[in-house]
Amino acid sequence: xxxxxxxxxxxxxxxxxxxxRALRNRPDISSETKARILNRVKELNYRPNLTARSLVxxxxxxxxxxxxxLIHPFFGEIAKSLSSTLREKGYxxxxxxxxxxxxxxxxxxxxxxxxxxDCLVLASCQENSEWLRRIDDAGVPxxxxxxxxxxxxxNFVGVNDYQVGELATEHLIAQGCRRIAHIRxxxxxxxxxxxxxxxxxxxxxGISVSDDYLISAGDSSESDGExxxxxxxxxxxxxxxxxxxxxxxxxxxxxxxMFKAVEAGMSIPRKLAIVGCGNYHYSSKLQIPLTSVDQxxxxxxxxxxxxxxxxxxxxxxxxxxKVVLDPQLIVRASSQLK
Numbered sequence: 001x002x003x004x005x006x007x008x009x010x011x012x013x014x015x016x017x018x019x020x021r022a023l024r025n026r027p028d029i030s031s032e033t034k035a036r037i038l039n040r041v042k043e044l045n046y047r048p049n050l051t052a053r054s055l056v057x058x059x060x061x062x063x064x065x066x067x068x069x070l071i072h073p074f075f076g077e078i079a080k081s082l083s084s085t086l087r088e089k090g091y092x093x094x095x096x097x098x099x100x101x102x103x104x105x106x107x108x109x110x111x112x113x114x115x116x117x118d119c120l121v122l123a124s125c126q127e128n129s130e131w132l133r134r135i136d137d138a139g140v141p142x143x144x145x146x147x148x149x150x151x152x153x154x155n156f157v158g159v160n161d162y163q164v165g166e167l168a169t170e171h172l173i174a175q176g177c178r179r180i181a182h183i184r185x186x187x188x189x190x191x192x193x194x195x196x197x198x199x200x201x202x203x204x205x206g207i208s209v210s211d212d213y214l215i216s217a218g219d220s221s222e223s224d225g226e227x228x229x230x231x232x233x234x235x236x237x238x239x240x241x242x243x244x245x246x247x248x249x250x251x252x253x254x255x256x257x258m259f260k261a262v263e264a265g266m267s268i269p270r271k272l273a274i275v276g277c278g279n280y281h282y283s284s285k286l287q288i289p290l291t292s293v294d295q296x297x298x299x300x301x302x303x304x305x306x307x308x309x310x311x312x313x314x315x316x317x318x319x320x321x322k323v324v325l326d327p328q329l330i331v332r333a334s335s336q337l338k
Contacts, residue, residue, distance in 0.1 A: 003044045003045070003046045005019050005020060007044075008037065008040055008041060008044065008046065011040065012036060012037060012040060014033065014037070018033065018037070019037055019041075022034045022037035022038060022041075023037075023038075023041065061090055061091050061092060061118065062091070062092055062093075062094055062115060062116070062117050062118060063082075063086055063091050063092065063093045063094070063117065063118060063119050063120075063121060063308060064093075064094050064096070064109070064112035064113075064115075064117045064119070064120040064121065064122075065079060065082060065093050065094065065095045065096070065120075065121045065122075066095075066096050066097070066098055066105060066108050066109060066112070066120070066121070066122050066123070066124075067079070067095070067096075067097055067098070067123045068097070068098050068099070068100040068105075068123055068125045069097060069099065069100060070095070070097040073251075073278065073280040073281060073282075073297075074146075074250075074278050074280070074295060074297050075123065075146075075297075077297035077298055077301065078145065078297050078298075078300050078301040078304070079093065079095055079301070080298075080301065081297070081298045081299075081300070081301025081302050081305075082121065082301035082302075082304055082305050083301075085301065085302050085305035085306070086305045086308065086309075089305070089309050091118065091308070094112060094115070094117075096108040096111075096112065098125055100125045101125065102125055102126050102127065102131075105124065105125055105126065106131060109122070109135065113135070113138060113140060117140055118140075118141070118308075118312055119140065119141040119142070119143065119308045119311060119312060120135060120140055120141070120142050120143070121143045121145060121304055121308070122135075122142065122143070122144055122145070123144070123145050123146045123147055124144065124147055124149075125147075125188075126149075128149060129149035129151065129152035129154075132144075132149070132152060132154070133152070136154075141155070141308070141311045141312065142154055142155060143155040143156070143157060143304055143307055143308065143311075144156045144157075144158075145157050145158055145300060145304060146158045146159075146190060146300075147188055147189050147190055148189045149189070150189075153320050154320055155307060155311065155320050155321050155322070156320075156321075156322045156323070156324075157300050157303050157304045157307060157322075157323045157325075158300065158323075158324060158325070159295045159296060159300070159324070159325045159326070159327050160193075160324050160325065160326055160327060161189065161190050161193035161194045161197070162193045162194070162196055162197040162200075163197060163326060163327050164193075164194050164197060164277055164293045164295070164327045165182075165193065165194040165195060165196060165197020165198040165199075165201065165247065166197040166198075166200070166201050167197075167293050167327055167328075167329045168197075168198070168247040168275040168277065168293055168329070169182075169197065169198045169201035169202060169247055170201055171275060171291070171329055171331065171335060172245035172246075172247065172273055172275060172335065173201070173202075173205055173207070173245075174338070175245070175269070175273050175335060175336070175337040175338055176244075176337055176338065177243075177244045177245030177273055177337075178207060178244065178245075179213070179241060179242070179243045179244045179245065180198075180202060180207070180213065180243060180244070180245035180246070180247065181213040181214070181215065181236055181239070181243035181245070181246050181247070182194075182195060182198045182213065182214050182215070182246070182247045182248075182249075183215050183216075183217050183229065183232040183233075183236075183246065183247075183248045183249055183253050183254075183257060184198075184214060184215070184216055184217065184249055185217060185249035185250065185253075186217075186218070191249060194249060194277070195214065198247055199214075212239055213239070213243060215232045215235050215236060216232075217229065217232055217248075217249055217253050225250060225252030225253045225255075225256065226252050226253070226255055226256035226259070227256060228253060228256065229248065229252065229253035229254060229255060229256025229257040229258075229259075229260070230256040230257065230259065230260040231256075232253070232256075232257060233256070233257040233258075233260035233261055233264075234260065236257070236261075237260075237261070237264055237266075242271075242272075243272065244271070244272060244273065245272070245273045245274075245275075245335075246272055246273070246274045246275070247275050248274065248275065248276045248277065249277060250276060250277050250278050251276035251277060251278040251279070251280045251283050251290060251292055252278075252280075253276070254274055254275070254276030254277075254290055254292070254334075255276070255286065255290065257274065258274050258286075258288065258290070258334065261274075262288075268288050268334055269288075269333070269334055269335050269336060269337055270337070273291075273334065273335040273336075273337055274290065274291065274334045274335060275290075275291045275292065275293070275329075275334070275335050276290050276291070276292040276293070277292060277293040277295065277327075278292055278293075278294075278295055279292040279293065279294035279295070279330050280292070283330075283332070284332060286334075288333050288334050289332035289333045289334060290332055290334045291329070291330065291331050291332045291333075291334045291335035291336070292329075292330050292332070293327045293328070293329055293330070294327060294328040294329075294330050295327055296325050296327065296328065299325060300325065303323045303325070307321055307323065
């Protein structure tokens with residue numbers, strides 16, 4: 001039988017309001033009464049009806065988090081950081097994967113919105129912002145992470161992806177590389193800005209930018225990133241002259257490219273210096289530790305949680321908030337020539 005607040009209140013001879021205040025840790029009841037209530041709640045294994053509470057308060061304490069791929073270490077680190085920070089503020093995170101499928105992403109979001117979310121955090125795989133405007137129309141605060149859309153003014157937390165491309169390319173140039181290729185990511189704000197940072201940095205140093213040296217990994221998910229990195233390296237090995245430096249869209253693509261290069265007899269970094277992006281937990285443990293640009297995933301999660309608290313708090317406003325973090329280059333053996 002389901003235990004109700006009314007049952008606990010009648011048994012202890014207090015009001016339902018008093019029980020509710022004890023459960024919310026309100027200071028306006030005595031410590032003795034609070035202890036009696038909490039002990040009985042524990043004994044009866046009482047669980048609050050969050051649906052009923054949300055109908056009364058207008059809040060569910062639930063935050064939706066939809067990402068393209070749950071295998072991706074970057075999104076995993078964000079989810080862990082976001083969840084732990086929000087838990088301290090009394091919110092709980094529901095996580096779902098769109099598997100980089102725009103239709104599936106829409107279905108997941110519709111399902112989450114039916115649970116009366118307080119806020120939705122989204123790394124969207126939509127081609128444009130048209131569908132996302134429906135979330136705004138539903139009155140649910142939206143925070144985009146990692147990916148942005150031109151002409152769509154939304155709350156955002158992420159890293160400066162132009163600087164990602166710039167840092168990686170500057171490092172390779174500083175190591176003496178002059179024929180630098182890039183395995184680029186999907187045609188979204190992340191992939192486009194990293195490629196732009198790569199191109200403009202080469203141009204700034206007077207190094208020609210060959211379209212042959214710009215190879216697409218496609219709209220890869222993290223689960224097949226290594227395969228796509230291997231395939232891209234097959235194309236790179238056919239180039240003449242071969243590149244002496246390589247900037248990869250992310251670390252899984254870089255790992256696949258590096259494995260294929262080693263299989264082909266290329267010495268890394270002597271013949272090919274490689275830089276990835278993400279600074280995943282395994283990047284330092286590879287046989288040839290991978291130089292990578294850190295996207296500061298943990299801080300993205302923390303800053304997103306703080307933004308949500310502001311949006312849902314008394315200081316909330318209709319003004320969109322944006323947090324763009326500077327990436328950090330972590331140099332390891334895969335690119336160290338000097």
